[in-house]
Amino acid sequence: MKKIFGLFFAMIMMTTFLIGCTTKKEAKTVDLDKIHEAVKETLGEDYAPNRELTMEEIENLTGIKEDNIEKIIAESPMISVNVDTFIGIKAKEGKGDIVEEGLDKYRKYLVEESMQYPMNIAKVNSAKVIRHEDYVFFVMLGKHDDRQEATDEERLEFAKEEVKKVEDVINKFFE
Template structure:
């Protein structure tokens, strides 16, 4: 009887240990947005064009995100309005990730459907992406311009999507 009880107790302890070590499905790592930003810049190299920090007032007015929902933000856009490249990284206050994601997605849809853009920027605008990991939310409209003269609109769009994917992959590595 003691052996059976000991074996049963040992099995319970092992299951508890394995279960305690497994990552929780909804658990997101804590990351440093400065490190994420640096990784994106490194991946894109000279093709990272945002060079001006967006103010909180711009973020609120253009995108509709309230400062009260943000814990940390890094947001950059180009100095020249000819370019559209934008990087926004937000660590939302606890539980506000979905709200931030919704605002960024609404902004992305506005850019695609209603804003006026230079033709050279359309592939980049159409490939813009919102990426979310819990309360960390990112807006990516980045990368090299496709300067091939013979490229079709579809090829330019695929090129732009590949550039955004490079930035997204750099971000996702922080949450693996």
Template sequence: MKKVFGLFLAIIMMASFLVGCTSKNEAKEVDLKEIHSAVKEAFGEDYHPNRELTAEEIENFTGIKEAEIESFIAETPMISVNIDTFMAIKAKENKGSEIEESLEKYRKFLVEESVQYPMNIAKVNAAKVVRHGDYVFFLMLGKLDDRQEATDEERLEFAKAEVQKAEEAINKFFQ
């Protein structure tokens, strides 16, 4: 009986060790096209990006080199007044943190240094980078808060809730 109990305990400890050693940033294989479709579906008519970005444009905006990317889907609107941007990047193996860092720098640049139309400020400030292992996403999406009486703080909360729709759609693929 003691041997069985000891063996059981050893198995539990080994399982705990293995779970503890796996990175929480590891992610399973997912299809970027399916994620893109889910995000578009989450926004419906309020999904405005309609022009695909090239790898060269991604590098110009974010500094991410094509050699660091395994695959991507990136879109922005054709009309420059609208700033909605969706980037889904599957980084080369173990390059996820580097891609995340580059997208965070890009987000920070937009927030702190870029010139924006007043209607877009809340959306820029609500932009978010989401990472699941080597899958990294830049999200600046959603409906504009067109309430005339809304404060800047209320507009920011509205924009954050819009970005949250995209994040929730993405997170479902990694559960």
């Protein structure tokens, strides 16, 4: 009986020790303004968004409500012929799923339902939602592929490489 009690007591102590040694991973805090500036710097003249989107526009486009957002930077071009868009959102704690879902919904709408100028199809199809916990980004950015002889597949690959540049910039802030 003493051995059983001793073994039971040792297991309780070991469990308590292990629980005490585990640490909760803290969410990384980054500055959306710095990410935005780094994206703009990386793309240089190929960063086309020059108009801030209103919260009403964001809600209409994505369904994301302002009460799920702690901070947002959202830009698109003034001229609707160009589709370049940057949306960076720091969701309120625990609301990253809701924000990601809204941005995914917007991307899906653009790809599957919206009417696009032929020159924008590759860029729209390469748009990407990037998430790091409660930070969520929608990027449809980069240089326009002006090669006259390029195939649709080559244009799509070019657009994906442009988005990848932006994704790499964003990801560096979360390393």
